[in-house]
Amino acid sequence: MILVGAALALSLALGWAPRRLATAMHPATAVRTLVPAGLAAALTTGFALSDVALTALAHDGEVAELGHWAPAALPSATALPWQAGLPVAFAVLALLTAAAVHTLRAGHQLWLADTWCRRLGPDDGQPVVLADIEPRAFAVAGLRGRVVVTTAMVAALSTAERAALLAHERAHLRHRHHLWIQLAEVSAVANPALRRVPGVVRLMAERWADEDAALSTGDRRTTAEAIGHAALARTGPRRPTSAALAATGGDVPHRVQALLRAPRHRWSAPAAAAVALVTVSVLGLACATARSTEPVLETARSALASTR
Ligand SMILES: [Zn+2]
Structure with missing residues (x-):
């Protein structure tokens, strides 16, 4: 239960005002801090809820039969009634399935x-210029990826602005x-408590690329004008996708x-150190919980074995 509280607190802290938290940091630091913290929050919340569901369901005779342990040997003081474990288990299963489906879809998008990058021809390190009346510039994901810009976008910008835009996409x-x-x-x-985080990570990725472009051109004003x-x-x-990041995103x-x-x-x-400290503490608590659950079930298994 302590882990559930800690994991939910981390999730709510990240999900409550991620933009305020992120803008306090350099954009590169924000992305490198928020994404691992979000992953840790998702993993520990899933693990904590699974632990709660298992601890509750373990007291049911049929589940105990499957696990080969004696329900009477399990501690009951902290466990919920076994019926309460069912909705928690279904919720964890549904979220896990949704995350697996999303991961497969994302992998397919990247593939x-x-x-598409390979169909654009040999990669000579130069941007691909497409003849198009719509002004667009974007970076397509791939093993190496490609920067694509249309003739209309080339015509819309000055030489210095084009250099800044291309530096942004390369970043x-x-x-x-x-x-x-x-x-x-x-x-x-x-x-779902982290639903606001991806939008902020997307914005911070754009800001990170902007800062890189400003460094590379040495001119913040021209980079701002290019954007x-x-x-x-x-x-x-504008339909942003994770596989093609446009210069005009965020x-x-x-x-x-x-x-x-x-x-x-x-x-x-x-700010980054505070988020990292809390994240590592919650991960440590999850490891300690995992270590303490296994011996409890082992004792209950031994108790059943000794009665047979
Ligand atoms: Zn961009």
Whole structure:
């Protein structure tokens, strides 16, 4: 029960105001902190609820028969009535199935993206320019990935802005942003308390690529103008996917404002350290719970064996 409380507290803390937490950090630190913390929150919540369900169901005669243990030898003080274990077990199973289906879908999307990258021809390290009247620029995920830009987007930007935009897209591929986003999405499917986290991770991945582009061009203003002009040129519906990250993804006004002011991430290290400390503590508690559950069942198995 302590683990359930700790895992839920971590999930709610991450899911309550992830954007406020993330913007206190450098975007790269935010992604590298929020995604592992989200995964840990999803895993420990799933494990804690499974432990509660198992501890409750273990007192049922038929379940005990399957596990070969004596229900009377199990501690009853902390266990819920065995009937309460059923909805908890079904909820864990449903969330686990949803996360597995999402992971398979995401894997398929990435495989399709990689296939498309290979169809674009040999990778010479240069962006692929597609003749298209719609201004678009995006990084397609793959083993190496490709940067794709349309002729309309090339025409919409100045030479310096184009360089900033391409540096932004290359940063997405270099830092494997599509994988970070997929991991955040899987965590949120497995643990609905984290549903706001993937959107924030997506925005932070965009900010991370913006900061990389600003460093590479040495000009924050031109990078901001490139993002702003690309977003203004972009028409039609935007449907972000994890396999193709567009230059105009996320909250563009926030990204432009962040680039126009001097970088300030005074609280980045303390905030990341606090999240990491809480996450490691909850993971440690989960390991301790796993270690304490097994001997209890072993004792109950021995108790049954001694009566036969
Ligand atoms: Zn982008």
